[in-house]
Every structure is written in structure tokens, then in C-alpha cells.
Amino acid sequence: MRRERLYLADIIEAADSIAQFLDEADIQRFQEDEMLRSAVLHKLTVIGEAAARLPADFRAKYSGIPWPDIIGFRNIVVHQYFAVDWNLIWVTATDEVPDLRQRIFALIEELDPVA
Numbered sequence: 001m002r003r004e005r006l007y008l009a010d011i012i013e014a015a016d017s018i019a020q021f022l023d024e025a026d027i028q029r030f031q032e033d034e035m036l037r038s039a040v041l042h043k044l045t046v047i048g049e050a051a052a053r054l055p056a057d058f059r060a061k062y063s064g065i066p067w068p069d070i071i072g073f074r075n076i077v078v079h080q081y082f083a084v085d086w087n088l089i090w091v092t093a094t095d096e097v098p099d100l101r102q103r104i105f106a107l108i109e110e111l112d113p114v115a
Helices: 002-021 027-032 034-053 056-061 067-079 086-111
Strands: none
Touching (some): 002 034, 002 086, 027 034, 027 086, 034 067, 067 086
């Protein structure tokens, strides 16, 4: 279970980085700033890679989290980089990642309840 916790921590850290990167950004700045887009995209890839490395039985046990979507998103971004839809990346980073972070945080708390 230690390994799973590390991958979950990677997801939390990547989500926190995305939030920090986008703290005062709007969609226009995001679309105009190649470095910002690259940083966010990299962290989204980290999230997908960490999810993919979780054992299948773990993902099945916690199937309320859309693991296949997270992993599939990473695969699309990595293998079809030149066709990336930056509006979709923006929505993912600003709407879906904060929700995912909350869900992963709750999962970590479930695995390691505070005494």
C-alpha cells in the first residue's frame, strides 16, 4: 500500500502545482503563454502517469475515481501532442483537477485515518 500512497501523493503535488501556476491566470494569458501551457500540460501528464502506475486492483477498488479517463487523457496528450486542444486543457486544469485533488485527498485520508 505504500507504493499506492506515493502515487496518490504525486497526483496531489501535481494538482497543487497546477493551481499555483494558474493562480492569477485567465484563459487568455494561458493561451498566450507557451511556458505556462507547457508547465500545466506536464503536470497533467504526471497525474495520468501516476494514475496508470496504480495497480489495477487498487483502481478497481476505488472505481469512483475516473481512472480510465485520467489515464486516457494522459495518453492522448503524450501521443497526440501536436493536436492538443488548449481549451480542453484549460477546462481540465481549472475545473476537473481541483475536484480530482479533493477526491484523492479524501482517499488518502481514508487510507490513513487520523487517530
